[in-house]
Amino acid sequence: MHADISAPAGAQASTGGRTPTVIRLLVLATFVVILNETIMINAIPRLMTDLKVGERSAQWVSTAFMLTMAAVIPATGWFLQRVTTRRAYAIAMGVFLFGTALSSVAPTFAVLLVGRVIQAGGTAIMMPLLMTTLMTVVPEQDRGRVMGNVTLAISVAPAMGPVISGLVLQIASWRWLFLLVLPIAGVVTWLGLRRLENIGEPQAGAIDVSSMAFAALGFGSLVYGLSKFGNGNVAAPALIIAAGVALIAIFAWRQIRLQRTGTPLLDLRILLAPTYSKSLVLMAVAFLAMMGSMILLPLYLQNLRGLSPLQTGLLVMPGGLAMGLLGPTVGKIFDRFGGRVLVIPASVGITAALAGFTQISLTMPYWQLLGLHILLMASLAAAFTPVFTLGLGALPMHLYSHGSSMLGTLQQVAAAFGTALVVTVMSSRATSLLDSGTPALDAHLGGMRLAFAVSAALSLLVIVMAVLLPNRAPAMEHAVSMDELEDATPQLVKD
Known part of the structure; x- marks a missing residue:
């Protein structure tokens, strides 16, 4: 079964x-x-x-x-x-x-x-x-x-x-x-x-209790360690992250062993489908970019431009609405023409929007900020629907639940990593500029610009993955049988 x-x-x-x-x-x-x-x-x-x-x-x-x-x-x-x-x-x-x-x-x-x-x-x-x-x-x-x-x-x-x-x-x-x-x-x-x-x-x-423990402690420690970056203390979060990575490695090894009996907590054979693996990478980096912008924009609008939380929320709301409203249209285009016509332009749009945010200033018109944010959200909408569909569609039916679980887990890790990355880069750059005598407002603005620049540079990986993704889920990946996956398990354990 x-x-x-x-x-x-x-x-x-x-x-x-x-x-x-x-x-x-x-x-x-x-x-x-x-x-x-x-x-x-x-x-x-x-x-x-x-x-x-x-x-x-x-x-x-x-x-x-x-x-x-x-x-x-x-x-x-x-x-x-x-x-x-x-x-x-x-x-x-x-x-x-x-x-x-x-x-x-x-x-x-x-x-x-x-x-x-x-x-x-x-x-x-x-x-x-x-x-x-x-x-x-x-x-x-x-x-x-x-x-x-x-x-x-x-x-x-x-x-x-x-x-x-x-x-x-x-x-x-x-x-x-x-x-x-x-x-x-x-x-x-x-x-x-x-x-x-x-x-x-x-x-x-039956459930494997040790797998539950390793998963909870491993992924929990990784996300917690990432969330602690940017508070001025690097050593402690780094140790927590290292411990989390080690526990996740043990968890992965345990799952590969359990795959022989057919009862892994998270079936890692989903990673044997190339289209699914590429989709994971693209989704993780794109989600990282989205979460990074969700952190940086409110800080910029409230701390540097003096907007209230409500005003900030109203300014970024059109982008979120655009993302949701475009979803059904994007899905219809995917069904008719495939993924590449959406994912490749979307990946370029993500990079262009993040690059545009590197030009923020204390006087940048709000309509420009609104336009960049809508471009980012619309591009993410055009990317997520095809990526989720292509990735999960490349798996055999009996692995759908495990593929969905991996997607959800990676979203949480990407969100934590994106937050930690932009906060750390922004804080480090701002501190460096302050130490060199730069006025406080300009120093914090410089930190935000660099954080957006790093996000834009990482988003280039989204373009690479978009080019590598197929237009449709390959037929051979649809046909992957349990026997073929089981044949691959001893090699995974050996590796």
């Missing part, structure tokens, strides 16, 4: 141009839960006052969410193979609702932190569940269009989080950030359980 939720006979019949109900419900649920990853960013000052904590402690409401996602997502590939679609959905949304309710009434910061961790545990399941189900029930000729709709959940939700929180915090307490989400998530959960159908049959198999 190979597949988690292998499609039953006829599951991939033509959708007739309509998005399956199961996907619509999962997209809606995923949007609601992912929104919470960034919704607390603007609430840090309020938390410091209301719960009497310092800034570094308050930052943990976002850090803990990201760490939990990084620790839990590697296990979702195994989990989704062991439970039905309805049960996975019920568990994910039930956990999320409990975490949201607990956070809304948290009497202390410690309780709020526990609530955020529980929230993240439910969120971590939803994204792989959505991607795996999509790849299972939607036929290849319709996947681009349907995946384009998924862009709304995975890209617009994080961008909308700060905007929504800015609006709410103008008139209400930070607790309303949870109280407003609670009934919406409750209705979405009820709709899903009422109309969701199971896709295929779950697979039996």
Whole structure:
């Protein structure tokens, strides 16, 4: 038995141009839960006052969410193979609702932190569940269009989080950030359980506890170490990152050994598909660029241009909306013409936008900033839909859940790395300029310009990967059988 939720006979019949109900419900649920990853960013000052904590402690409401996602997502590939679609959905949304309710009434910061961790545990399941189900029930000729709709959940939700929180915090307490989400998530959960159908049959198999430990500690340590860069202390984060990398290496070795028995927590044979591996690299660097801009632009607009958090959110909102609204159109183009006509121009657009941001100044017109941000977000939208579809489409069906899990894990690592990179480069450059006598505003501006320049240089790798990607998922990769993958496992172990 190979597949988690292998499609039953006829599951991939033509959708007739309509998005399956199961996907619509999962997209809606995923949007609601992912929104919470960034919704607390603007609430840090309020938390410091209301719960009497310092800034570094308050930052943990976002850090803990990201760490939990990084620790839990590697296990979702195994989990989704062991439970039905309805049960996975019920568990994910039930956990999320409990975490949201607990956070809304948290009497202390410690309780709020526990609530955020529980929230993240439910969120971590939803994204792989959505991607795996999509790849299972939607036929290849319709996947681009349907995946384009998924862009709304995975890209617009994080961008909308700060905007929504800015609006709410103008008139209400930070607790309303949870109280407003609670009934919406409750209705979405009820709709899903009422109309969701199971896709295929779950697979039996015990979980490897040591793999769980190595994954949680390894990816958690890596993301935590990256999040600590830029605070002036390099040695401690570097040690934490090194420990995380070592634990991930042990985790990888353990998975390769377990592949012989067919019960790995995260099946690394997905990396044997070249198109999937290239898609991973492109997605990671593009996501890094997106997160870097999400960090740098608010700092620039608020600290150097004097805008409020709400004004900042409204300025970057058009880019996020453009990204989501373009998703369905991008998907239709992909279904008709393939990936290269989208991914190659998109990769050039990403680099051009980041290069444009290197020219920011204290007087740069806001319309130019808006234009560059929309170009970046639109380019990312044109890249993500084909890359996700090509990458997962290159895998055999029984590895969809593991491929989705790897994509989600790498997104979290890329987000943490992107944040650490831009903050470290910006801080180092600004400090160097200050030491040389440069005025404070100019020094910080110089730091931001260099950080954008480094991001632009890294985005050149996106162009390279875009050129190397095929127009469609190669037929030979579709035909990879379990036997062929098992034949490759001893060589992986030997290597």
